[in-house]
Amino acid sequence: MCYDKKMPNLILDFLFPRKCVGCFRFGSYLCSDCQRKIKHLSNQICPECERNSIGGEIHFGCQRRYSLDGLTSAYEFASPIKEAIYQFKYKFVSDLKTTLVDLLLSAKKEDLKKDFVLVPIPLYFRKENFRGFNQVALLGKDLAEKQGLEFRGDLLKKVKDTKPQVKLKEKERKENIKGVFEVVGSVEGKNILLFDDVWTTGATIKEAGSVLKRKRAKLVWGLTLAR
16 A cells, blocks of 8 residues: 555645634735735844944944854844744744745845854753744754755753743843853854844844854854844
């Protein structure tokens, strides 16, 4: 008897039909009409002062020894990309991965330098075990494979659990994330592309970037799907 590998997916699609996170139309998780509503970011910002910056490079006057060297983000964190990220992150809709990666590539393909190592922001192990996956690592690995970048999901480790950043004010976010990351292995002389799904205050990426710089990473840029 021949086994059709597509059959389980067909059954799942029948039992749990895909529905657009933006307009709730059946057929896909993000329909073509809603994808056209996603707002591209027309400007990039300095990761320190968050003022406009050409290409997202840190301003000369903002540069510090352990600061990020730049930041690039693809889309405005608004509907429907906001709902898509939420569903992927908190509702375990892992099938959204391909759509989100393709959206990021369509906006930022030319900004992804080949001599950078892509490193995702890690989750604390208990949180990752509960969720079943690290959504940022899944997106980052797929992105790296499609762009021919080296992917290192094991280079950065979160060693302390923290409160959800979304519930905290800016000052509290900085305190909450201090001292939670640890570098595993050598990053000396490497160029790192530090990947996260969303830039809000930047506290998480900046803390991770500082840890990598202290271990003598050459350049550390932030990359996010939305801001």
